[in-house]
Amino acid sequence: MAEKPQISSNTTSANFSSLPVILLLGLFSLPLLVMYAYLFIDTISDTEAGSLIPNEFTLRHWSFLWETKAGKPNIWLVTLNTFIFASCITGVILTVSSMAGYVLSRLNVPARGFFLAGVMVLHAFPSVTLIIAIFIVLQWIGLYNSLIGVILVKAAVELPLGIWLMKGFYDTVPWEIEMAGTVDGASRFTVWRRLVLPQIKPAVMALGLFSFLTGWSEFIMPQVLAPGAKVQVLSVYLAGLIIDDNNFDFGTFKAVGVFYVVPVLILYVFFQKHLMNIYGGGTKG
Amino acid sequence: MRILLDKFSKSFGSTKVIEDMDLEVGSGEMLALLGPSGCGKSTTLFAVCGIHRPTSGRIMFGDRDVTHLPSQERNVGVVFQSYALYPHMTVEENIGFPLMVKRVASADIRKQVADIAALVHIEDLLGRRPAQLSGGQQQRVALARALIRRPDVLLLDEPLANLDAKLRLEMRSEIRRLQKETGITAILVTHDQVEAMSMCDRIAIMKSGEIIQIATPSQMYNDPRTSFVASFLGNPPISFLKGQAHQGAFVLGGSGLRLPLATLAGIPDGTALSLGVRPEHFGTAGGVPVEGKVVFAETQGRENLYDVVLPDGSVLRSIQPVRDDVKPGDSVRWNLDSASTFVFAEDGQRL
Structure with missing residues (x-):
């Protein structure tokens, strides 16, 4: 069969040269590239004041990896905390929103419209304004300065978005699949677990990744609700470095920054396809 | 198994779709519910398989009153217009799903799936996914999945509507062959008079929620009760x-x-x-x-x-x-x- 010429975003169309575009984009991206390059170069070198060219190689700035600084928590404990924090948020968000989304999309719940509107309002609500109230509540129930407390709060704040997204994806799954499942003898839970949930797997992946990244980069809540040395996360640790006027060390600050961003980059490399799903909307069968 | 609808009514909110319908399908019979879209034929079918609850009236399978049974416990096989195959499963998993839900041993499932696949001639497609099948093949998979539980009743909701003309002809006789071979009681919902006449023992013709006439295809063609029936059957029309x-x-x-x-x-x-x-x-x-x-x-x-x-x-x-x-x-x-x-x-x- 003869292929018809078609316009596709994947192939270079022949009617204009892409070279000028690449040159232009390269030019505009150059400042960004320089910034990233220096972010890294500065962590492994020393530069004299006022100069741009580094004059000596050093691993001094990375020493936080093998020696704990005075008055600072151990970096590996902090990393572990961040990991636990982000993973638990992901777990809670995925579990709750995949179930709640299904219920809102498919089951006959009383006051569904009100509930959906409420979830939307919660999503639009700036959570920072609640932080003092949450602080008091956590202190009352004894979860202040604990990972559990801040995990619950952060997951709750992120849930409305997750529920809405999941509901939207469930809405695209054809009803017939569910009808077929029930007449095949499956309970409603089995239908959800074995038939419907697999249809929206890409969305679940995307939401999971999204939640993990949100958790990984969250700063204000751990800073206010769990600042203690044992429960610190990387963002709080990083902030602690720069507000410490006595041992001001810009190189270390940058090194921790690089250390902080590397897992995110790795995740992006492996999962960016899934992450795009959440913005593309809809599953690909 | 005999199916009996006794004074069956169904309304959605204040809209009455079907009122006091009586219908009996004999054991081993294939009955067509024929009518224009919106006449309530699919509603009737979904009530028989338990997806819709009747507003009032009774539904009997044999001597068993199934009116209030959920569809999981009715033992019906349904072929949907869109086939409703599970896209993430292979053909084998699709057909075996009703057995898997019943926790049948997997060796048993394999054997039964192989048997039913042979019956509908899809033995060599078991490893594929629904997206890799043609319309006619998907149709056969849907039939196999509906039949594997040995249901008391087979319900077909416009099963041929999504096929092209040639396949439609082929699947028409194929479905009839399977129904006769298995001796299953079947209800076919269709708006196509040719399908109803060629596949079924009897036709129930419906209009706005009412059955106008029930008769064999030739009786209905030669002795229509109303002008609606006369105009619905026959091509070119009367x-x-x-x-x-x-x-x-x-x-x-x-x-x-x-x-x-x-x-x-x-x-x-x-x-x-x-x-x-x-x-x-x-x-x-x-x-x-x-x-x-x-x-x-x-x-x-x-x-x-x-x-x-x-x-x-x-x-x-x-x-x-x-x-x-x-x-x-x-x-x-x-x-x-x-x-x-x-x-x-x-x-x-x-x-």
């Missing part, structure tokens, strides 16, 4: 002439056409009537000559179809063996077989 009763004959106003009919004895003069003439009963045999002008001719290969306008403006269709001597514009004088016509009163009831 044509109607509007006229009046006059001294035991049907008189078409304006053209002087007069058809003495035995059925009209005792009908008062001047009663408005409608005469149904099937295309095969005009232009071939019969004793009443009718004059008109051919306005449309279409050849179907073996037969030709003509539209003939009578002097009063009404149109009669005629289907006859291929001939070359008649062209649009020609005046013709063809015979009408008055004994094979149907007379309907103004409200559509057959006289």
Whole structure:
């Protein structure tokens, strides 16, 4: 069969040269590239004041990896905390929103419209304004300065978005699949677990990744609700470095920054396809 | 297994879809629910399989009252119009799903899936996913999945609507073959009279939530109860002439056409009537000559179809063996077989 010429975003169309575009984009991206390059170069070198060219190689700035600084928590404990924090948020968000989304999309719940509107309002609500109230509540129930407390709060704040997204994806799954499942003898839970949930797997992946990244980069809540040395996360640790006027060390600050961003980059490399799903909307069968 | 609907009613909110419907499907019988879209035929089907709860009335399978049973416990097999195959599973997993839910041992499932796959001729497709199958193959998978539990009842919701014409013909006889081989009681929902007539033992024709007539295909074709039934069956469709009763004959106003009919004895003069003439009963045999002008001719290969306008403006269709001597514009004088016509009163009831 003869292929018809078609316009596709994947192939270079022949009617204009892409070279000028690449040159232009390269030019505009150059400042960004320089910034990233220096972010890294500065962590492994020393530069004299006022100069741009580094004059000596050093691993001094990375020493936080093998020696704990005075008055600072151990970096590996902090990393572990961040990991636990982000993973638990992901777990809670995925579990709750995949179930709640299904219920809102498919089951006959009383006051569904009100509930959906409420979830939307919660999503639009700036959570920072609640932080003092949450602080008091956590202190009352004894979860202040604990990972559990801040995990619950952060997951709750992120849930409305997750529920809405999941509901939207469930809405695209054809009803017939569910009808077929029930007449095949499956309970409603089995239908959800074995038939419907697999249809929206890409969305679940995307939401999971999204939640993990949100958790990984969250700063204000751990800073206010769990600042203690044992429960610190990387963002709080990083902030602690720069507000410490006595041992001001810009190189270390940058090194921790690089250390902080590397897992995110790795995740992006492996999962960016899934992450795009959440913005593309809809599953690909 | 016999299916019985007893005073079955279904409404959605304040909209009454079906009221007090009685329907009985004999054991091993295949019944068609035929009607235009929105007549409630799919609603009836979904009530039988338990997806819709009846508003009132009873549904019986054999001697078992299943009205309040959830669909999981009814043991029905359903083939949906869109097939509703599970896209993330292979064909084998799709067919085996009803057994897997019942926690049948996996070796057993394999064996039964292989058996049923052989029955519907898809043995070599078991490893594929639904997206890799053609429409006809998906249809067979859906049938196999519906049959594997050995259901008491097989329900088919417009199963052929998504197939192309040639496959439709093939699957029509295929479904009928499976139904006969398994001896299962089946209900077919369709809006296509050809499907209903060719596949089913009996047809229940529905209109706005009511069953108008239940009969075998040939009975229904030859003895329609209302003008709606007459117009729904037959391709090309029946044509109607509007006229009046006059001294035991049907008189078409304006053209002087007069058809003495035995059925009209005792009908008062001047009663408005409608005469149904099937295309095969005009232009071939019969004793009443009718004059008109051919306005449309279409050849179907073996037969030709003509539209003939009578002097009063009404149109009669005629289907006859291929001939070359008649062209649009020609005046013709063809015979009408008055004994094979149907007379309907103004409200559509057959006289």
